[in-house]
Amino acid sequence: xxxxxxxxxxxxxxxxxxxxxxxxxxxxxxxxxxxxxxxxxxxxxxxxxxxxxxxxxxxxxxxxxxxxxxxxxxxxxxxxxxxxxxxxxxxxxxxxxxxxxxxxxxxxxxxxxxxxxxxxxxxxxxxxxxxxxxxxxxxxxxxxxxxxxxxxxxxxxxxxxxxxxxxxxxxxxxxxxxxxxxxxxxxxxxxxxxxxxxxxxxxxxxxxxxxxxxxxxxxxxxxxxxxxxxxxxxxxxxxxxxxxxxxxxxxxxxxxxxxxxxxxxxxxxxxxxxxxxxxxxxxxxxxxxxxxxxxxxxxxxxxxxxxxxxxxxxxxxxxxxxxxxxxxxxxxxxxxxxxxxxxxxxxxxxxxxxxxxxxxxxxxxxxxxxxxxxxxxxxxxxxxxxxxxxxxxxxxxxxxxxxxxxxxxxxxxxxxxxxxxxxxxxxxxxxxxxxxxxxxxxxxxxxxxxxxxxxxxxx
Numbered sequence: 001x002x003x004x005x006x007x008x009x010x011x012x013x014x015x016x017x018x019x020x021x022x023x024x025x026x027x028x029x030x031x032x033x034x035x036x037x038x039x040x041x042x043x044x045x046x047x048x049x050x051x052x053x054x055x056x057x058x059x060x061x062x063x064x065x066x067x068x069x070x071x072x073x074x075x076x077x078x079x080x081x082x083x084x085x086x087x088x089x090x091x092x093x094x095x096x097x098x099x100x101x102x103x104x105x106x107x108x109x110x111x112x113x114x115x116x117x118x119x120x121x122x123x124x125x126x127x128x129x130x131x132x133x134x135x136x137x138x139x140x141x142x143x144x145x146x147x148x149x150x151x152x153x154x155x156x157x158x159x160x161x162x163x164x165x166x167x168x169x170x171x172x173x174x175x176x177x178x179x180x181x182x183x184x185x186x187x188x189x190x191x192x193x194x195x196x197x198x199x200x201x202x203x204x205x206x207x208x209x210x211x212x213x214x215x216x217x218x219x220x221x222x223x224x225x226x227x228x229x230x231x232x233x234x235x236x237x238x239x240x241x242x243x244x245x246x247x248x249x250x251x252x253x254x255x256x257x258x259x260x261x262x263x264x265x266x267x268x269x270x271x272x273x274x275x276x277x278x279x280x281x282x283x284x285x286x287x288x289x290x291x292x293x294x295x296x297x298x299x300x301x302x303x304x305x306x307x308x309x310x311x312x313x314x315x316x317x318x319x320x321x322x323x324x325x326x327x328x329x330x331x332x333x334x335x336x337x338x339x340x341x342x343x344x345x346x347x348x349x350x351x352x353x354x355x356x357x358x359x360x361x362x363x364x365x366x367x368x369x370x371x372x373x374x375x376x377x378x379x380x381x382x383x384x385x386x387x388x389x390x391x392x393x394x395x396x397x398x399x400x401x402x403x404x405x406x407x408x409x410x411x412x413x414x415x416x417x418x419x420x421x422x423x424x425x426x427x428x429x430x431x432x433x434x435x436x437x438x439x440x441x442x443x444x445x446x447x448x449x450x451x452x453x454x455x456x457x458x459x
Contacts, residue, residue, distance in 0.1 A: 071127025160322030167321035398425035
C-alpha cells in the first residue's frame with residue numbers, strides 16, 4: 001500500500017510508513033476488550049472492530065510501527081490471509097490439526113499466498129512520546145540531553161490518545177469528514193511494551209492456572225493487562241501530503257480537481273485551528289489522488305472511436321492528531337506553527353462552501369457548548385482527568401472558534417487566520433454534560449488575549 005500515516009517530527013506520536021507494513025513472525029495470544037456502550041451505536045466502527053477480534057482469535061497480533069518516536073501498532077483482520085486449499089479450525093487462538101494432517105501455524109502467516117490487511121492503528125496511552133513505557137529511545141535521549149526543552153508545556157501529559165479521539169469528535173460534529181474515525185479502546189498483546197512486573201505476573205498466573213485449574217478459574221483474567229489507547233481506522237491509497245504537493249508543483253491539477261482540493265484543504269485548516277494542533281507538518285496529513293483511466297466508448301455514427309476523460313479524484317485524511325487540545329497557547333520555547341500556512345492554498349480566501357458548512361454552527365454558542373460537552377464525556381474517562389485543566393482546554397478552543405468565525409465573516413485567508421492574535425474565552429459556568437442548563441444564553445464569557453510570545457516563532 002502506498003499510504004503513509006504519521007510524522008517524521010521527533011515529537012510526533014508515530015509515523016506510519018506503509019512500506020514498512022510487513023507481516024510479523026511471533027503470534028502469541030491477544031485479547032481485545034469490547035468498546036464501551038457509548039460506541040455500540042456506531043455500527044460501522046463496531047463491525048471493523050469485530051473483524052479485528054476475529055483476527056485476534058486466530059492469533060494475528062498488532063505489529064509495531066518502526067517509524068516515529070512512540071509505540072504505534074498496526075491491527076489487521078483476516079482478509080486475504082487464508083490459502084484456499086487448506087482448511088483451518090481455530091479455537092481460542094490455537095490452530096487445530098488439519099484434516100489433511102497438515103498443521104497450521106499462524107506464526108508463519110507471512111508465508112501464505114496473500115498478505116494481511118491492516119484495518120486500524122492502535123496507540124497505547126503509556127507508549128506515547130512521553131509515556132513511561134515508550135518503546136522508542138528518541139524521547140529518552142531528548143530528556144537526557146535537553147531536559148529544559150523536553151515535552152510540550154502547553155499540552156496535558158499522556159493525553160495523546162484522547163486528543164486523537166477528540167479530533168474525531170470535532171470532525172464528526174462539524175461534518176468535515178477528513179479524520180479517520182477514532183475511538184478509545186483497550187487492547188492487550190505480547191507485542192506491546194509491558195513492564196517486567198506485568199510480564200512476570202502474567203507468566204505466574206498462567207503457570208498456576210495450568211497446574212491448579214481450580215485456582216486458575218478464580219482469577220479475574222489471565223494474560224497481560226489490557227492497555228488503553230486510541231484506535232483509528234486505517235485509510236488505504238493515501239500518501240504523505242508532502243509527496244503530492246511536490247508533484248502538483250510540476251503537474252498542476254485540473255481546475256475542477258483543484259477547486260475540490262481547495263475545499264478539502266480548508267476543512268483541514270478548520271479542524272487544526274479549532275483543536276490547536278501543535279504538530280501539523282506536510283508529512284502527517286495525507287492525500288489520495290486517483291487519476292482515472294480513459295473510458296472507451298462504442299463507435300459513433302461516423303465510425304470513429306472516442307473516449308470519455310473523467311476528472312481525477314482527490315481527498316484528504318487528517319491523521320496524527322495526538323498533540324492537540326492545549327490548556328494554554330504556546331508561550332515558551334516554540335510556537336508550533338501550522339505548516340500549511342506556507343502553502344499557496346493558504347493564501348486564497350475561505351470559500352463560500354466552507355462558510356456555509358461551519359459558520360452557522362460555530363456562531364451558535366449552544367452548538368459550541370454541545371461540542372464541549374461531548375469532549376468532556378470523552379476526556380473524563382482518563383484516570384488523571386482534572387476539571388480545571390479541562391476548563392482551560394475548552395477556553396483555548398472557544399478562543400480559536402472565536403477567531404475562526406471572525407476570519408470567515410471577514411473573508412480572510414487561512415494564512416491570515418494563523419496570524420491572528422490568540423485569545424482564550426472563559427465561561428462563567430463550569431458545568432458540562434447532564435449537569436448544565438440546556439441554554440447557555442445567560443452565561444457570561446471573558447476574553448483573555450495572549451501576552452507572551454514564544455522564543456522561537458518559526459518552529
